[in-house]
Amino acid sequence: MSLYRIGVDVGGTNTDAVVLDVRARDTPHRGVLASHKAPTTPDITSGIEAAIRAVLQESAIDQRRVLSVTIGTTHFINALVEADTRRLDRVAVVRLCGAFTRQIPPFSDFPAGLRGILDGGAYYLDGGFEIDGREIAPLDESQIRRTAREINAAGVRTVALVGIFSPLDYEGKQEETCRKILLEEEPGLRIVCSHDIGPTGLLERENATILNAAILRTGQRVKHGFQRAMARLGLACPLYLSQNDGTLIDADTAAAFPIKTFASGPTNSMTGAAFLAGIDHGKREGMGAETESENTVQPQVIVVDIGGTTTDVCALLPSGFPRQAPGFVDVGGVRTAFSMPEVLSIGLGGGSIVQVDPETAEVTIGPSSVGHAIQQEAKIFGGTTLTTSDIVVALGKATLGDAALITDIPESVVDGAQKRIKKMLEGVVEKMKVSTAPVHVLLVGGGALLVTSDLDGVDKCIQPIHQGAANAVGAAIAKVSGDIDIVEMLEGKDEKAVVDAARQKAIDIAVAKGAARGDVRVVEVNKMPLQYMHQGAMRIQIRAVGPLAVPTELTPPPSPPLPCSDETEEGEAEEDIAKPQTASTQSSTSVDLGTYRPQVKSGVWYVSEVDLELIATGCGILGTGGGGPTHHEYLKALHVLRNGGQGKMRVVSPKSLNDDDVICFGSWYGSPSVINERIAGGTEIANGINAVNKILGNKSFHGIMLDEIGGGNGMSAFPTSVHFDVPIVDGDAMGRAYPTMYHATFSVYGHSLVPCVLSDARGNTSVVMSTDSDIRLEKILRTTAIELGLACAVCANPLPGSAIKSHGVPNTLSQAWYLGRAVHMAQRKKINLVDAIFDVCPGKLLFTGKIIDVRRHVGGGYTMGSVLIAPLSEDEREHSSTRVQPITSDSHMIIPFQNEYLYAALSDSNGSDESQKVVCTVPDLISILGQDGEAIGSQDLRYGLRVNVIALPAHPLWKTEKGLAVGGPAGFGLEMPFVGAGSEFSEARSVIEEFGV
Structure with missing residues (x-):
């Protein structure tokens, strides 16, 4: 006998439902017995109930044989995006961290309005793990119980519990033990453990845990509402919710982890499309990452979902699930780390408005749309607005409305609109491609009729049955x-x-x-x-x-629903709903960067929040792929500036130094994967500087200089400068990022790096007094860093002002500021980002293309590998014009890296050694930029990214025989000559000199 599953997908406008016969999945209709589209209601639940009731009536199935109901809903994410105080609770954050993480407190990068609603305090307790499994500190039960009482006394009932490296603590034993003790002391607390929420990357995982905790009460209400609706419908089967990654969880788990359901809608559409098209069988199912590279003939499957206003596009992995978005996902202005599908959207749908430029006769489409008013607005329905649906009918490709109403549309407009639709679809599909393998496109959605001809670059275009119900089908078949x-x-x-x-x-x-x-x-x-x-x-x-197992016994009919008025959403007291906030860390959004002037007085640059944001972007570009991400270091500096740093966070020119001034160094040393999880305590660099000065007998010092301007280390001195109330020297010891201490210009030119100190937040301090070479120093430091957990501060021998002026790279903080300002202004003005960068810094555009391969391995303690970039198609190149043209070639580009990018070479499509023609090498700076102009570190390279590769000339200190021996190709064991960027070096402009007048 037949068995059934019901799938429901709640969209912003409509709620779709289907009934699926699981024993008829292999039939031509794929087991879909009935589908229905109902308006989405304000309370969500009644719309779901109406849609399910309709498909039950249409299919006339035996409801006792329904195995499950799966719902995809936007209810939870709406509460956060709207900052709805009726549905959100304050959250206390408990960190199991020992001496670490205090340099970036919880809620640091929350929007101001949302933080005001959610911030329930922060508590730092003993606990946490090193990356190799060692405990940072054992749990302290008395400390935990005291914290539980303090949280309760503050009137907070919800807790986000976050332990360092808890995702690697199998089954989250430490977090779970702490949770148990908290509940023993205060049984009424609602607690979410971070190991259940996301991967490593403490701040982003913590943010997601906080958001999840904030909507726990709402999650329980929604679950009970759904369960009551099922009881009213006479359904006794299990209730599931679909997750962001295309799988499902039971209702109780969804209520405990509502954040995992935020983006289920797009995922449902994609997996449903694959199922309806019948491509969920055979080799693709079960093929994992280990075998993907071996099956290069497998086609790329790209789902194109065309609605009334937008087209959403997603690539399906060999596993049958959508490709997930890389890195971090922004939810309501909060940077989080959890799995969500990567979806590209363009303003093209069945209701998109078609316009013709009266002067050029150019036809444009969207992004404006008549949307759900299409039957009133479109010309084929008697309206006055020319839409894409009118164009398709005029082409004779659809039978909507009355074709007699559009006979006046000029043939040139119809032809131009058809070509524009085709080009828009081809462009968005091209962006989703990750290789040269054949492309199969699945067309779903009510606007699929817009595809009236073959798409270039697409080998097969499939329109599956029941395409309008793909989202609900995806929910029904979720695994x-x-x-x-x-x-x-x-x-x-x-x-x-x-x-x-x-x-x-x-x-x-x-x-x-x-x-x-x-x-x-x-x-x-x-x-x-x-x-x-x-x-x-x-x-x-x-x-x-x-897939879900089929139960051996079916469930009996449910009992009548019990009244549960305290769980309903109806009748709640109305409160003001806060408007969505922009992220509070983006200070530049509130100023006109064209007229903004940094504060410079008497030769001193007093750093502002805007300056920090611009410098962070510039440091990314100067990082040449290394130096670590800048976001955490930016937040550290911002926190210090906002909490007593005004007037103390300042920069001076190296020219202002006296020859005998003592200048100290301090930066982060270790693995980015640890530094981003075991966030610093905040005392490490200061302790290291104190230790080295104690050894040398320095009673005081006059400033701090950066080891490297590139990446996160380019911002590491800002909090320390406030701690000591000394200025930062506008310059650094590399002019970029490099992987080792001996890549400092001071080391190259004979200035000793010892004594050199490593220190951590627990008070551990290790001193290297002397070595026979700086290469030996690097090896000793690396061995000690492992013992200290692969994240510590390094503070090298202080140097006199004379050495800073003779062998430091000057004005690099200024250079980062100018680069950041150029990128942010170009983003706002929608002008070419590469041109904007070269307006403030000489350089060369080496390549524009799309990443098609990334290879990584660990060698010598460094992340090593290469990235292969394919050229853009002719159509894509039209949109990539720039004053400074790249090398005109259809070649690919390969860029090897050792943390930082080592050289760039034109190559064949495989990047083979014998095909390479080197166009730039270290020490010149090779940087890979995303489409937003922000730099992409070697740790963030991934398939499919469209990028620009630029080269900037290195400081002349690197172009000497001594400099090239260490920082050039030979210093990395490369048997090739130095190849420069092709631009003359020009000393970076000084913010102090330009704005000090």
């Missing part, structure tokens, strides 16, 4: 996942055995969640060697998925 994220020490172990054991764990987790064991498949295996780690440390991430 269960089991995920593993662990660090294993492989020394003395068989790697295959370790990975196989982890694969089995992931399968067992999926089965425990309700998957059918025999149908569970591992779809993703990621193995990442860890930097600087001995014992062959490797991070292993595995995902297993499978």
Whole structure:
């Protein structure tokens, strides 16, 4: 007999529902018995109930044989985006961190309005782990109980519990133990553990945990509302909600982790389209990351969902799930780290407005649309607005409305609009492609009729049945996942055995969640060697998925729903709903950068919030792929500036130094993967400077200079300068980022780096008094850094002002400021970003293209690898014009990296060594920029990104025989001559000199 699943997808305008016969999935209609589209209601629940009731009536199925109902809803994310105080609670953040993380407090990058609603205080407790599994500090039960009482006394009932490296603590034992103690002391608390929410990257995981905690009460209300609706419908089956990543969770789990359902809508559409098209079978299912590279003939499947106003496009992975967005996802102005599909949207739909320029006769489409008023506004329905639907009818490709009403549309307009639609679709599909493999496009949505001819670059275009209900079908067929994220020490172990054991764990987790064991498949295996780690440390991430198991016995009809007035949303007291806020960390949005002037008085630049934001962007460009991300360091500096740093955070010119002034150094040393999780305590650099000055007998010093301007280290001195109330010298010891201490210009030209100190937030201080070479110093420092957890401060030998002036790279903070201002102004004015950069800094555009391959491995303690970039098509090049043209070639470009980018070479499509023609090498700066002009670090390179590769000339200190021996190709073991950027070096302008008049 037939068995059924019901899928529901709640959109902003409509709520779709389907009934699916799970035993008829292989039939031509894919088991879809009925579908219905109902208006989305303000309370969400009644619209869902109406849609389900309609499909039950239409299909006339035996409701006792319904196995499950799965709902995808926008209810939870709306509460956050709208900053709805009726649906949000204050959250206390408890960090298990020992001495660490205080340099970036919780809520640091929340929008001001949302922070005011949610901030319930921060508590720093003993606990947390190192990346290799060692405890930072054991839990202190008395401390935990005291904290529970303090939270309760503050009137806060919801807690976000965040432990350092808790995602790598299998089953989250430390967080769970702390949670248990908190609840023993205060049973009424609602607690969310971060290991259940996201991967490593403490601040972003914590932000997501806070948001999840804030809507827990709402999650429970919504769950009860859904359950009451099912009872009214006579459905006794389990209730599930669909997650962002295309899998499902039961209603109780969804109520506990509502954040995991935020972006389920696009995912439902994509997976539903694949199912309806019948491509969810065969080789694609179960093919994981380990085999993907071996099956290069597999087509790329791209789903194109055309609605009334927009077209949403997503690529399906071999696993059958949508490709996930990289890095961090912004939710309501908050930077978070959790899995969401990568969706590109363009303003093209069935209701898009077609316009003709009266002077040039150029036809343009959208982004404006008549939307749901199409039957009143479009010409084929008697309206006066020319839409894309009118164009399709005029072409004879559709039978909508009355074709007699559009006979007056000029043929040239119809032809121009058809070509424009085609070009828009081809462009967005091209952006989603990640390789040269054949492309199969799945067309779904009510606007799919806009595709009237073959698309260039697309091998096959498929319009599946029931395409208008793809989103609800995706919810109905959603699978269960089991995920593993662990660090294993492989020394003395068989790697295959370790990975196989982890694969089995992931399968067992999926089965425990309700998957059918025999149908569970591992779809993703990621193995990442860890930097600087001995014992062959490797991070292993595995995902297993499978369909829900069919129960052996069907559930009986439900009892009548019980009244539950305290859980309903009706009748709540109305409160003001705060308007959505822009992120409070983006200070530049409130000023006119064209007229903004930094504050410079008497030769001193007093740094503002706007200055910090601009410098952070510039440091990314000067990082040449390394130096670590700038966001955390920017937040650290911003926090200090806002909390007593005004007037103390200042910069002076190296020209102002006396020859005998003592200038200290201090920056971060270790692995970015640790630094971004085990956030600094804030005392590390200051302790290191104090230690080195104590050794040397310096009673005082006169300023701080950066080791490297590139990446996050370019901002590391700002908090320390306020701590000591000394200025930062406008310059650094590299003029860019480099991977080792001996890449400092001072080391190159004979200035000693010792004594050199490593220090951490726990008070551990290690001093290297002398070495036979700076290369030896680097090896000693690296060994000590491993013991200190791969994240510490390094403070080299202070130098006199005379050395700073003779062998430092001057004005690089100013250079970062000018670069950042150029990028931010270009973003606002919508002008060419590359041109804007070269207006303030000489350089050369080496290549414009799309990343098609990234290879990484760990060697010598560094992240090494290469990135391969393909040229853009002719159509794409039209939109990439710039005054400074790249090398005209259809070649690809390969860029090897050792943390930083080492050289750029034109190559064949495989990047083979024999095909390479080197166009630029170190020490000149090679930077890869995204479409927004922001630099992309080597750790953030990924398939599909469209990028510009630029080169900037290095300081002349690097062009001498001594400089090239260390910072040029030979210094990295490359047997090739130095190839410059092709631009003459020009000393960076000084903010102090320009704005000090």
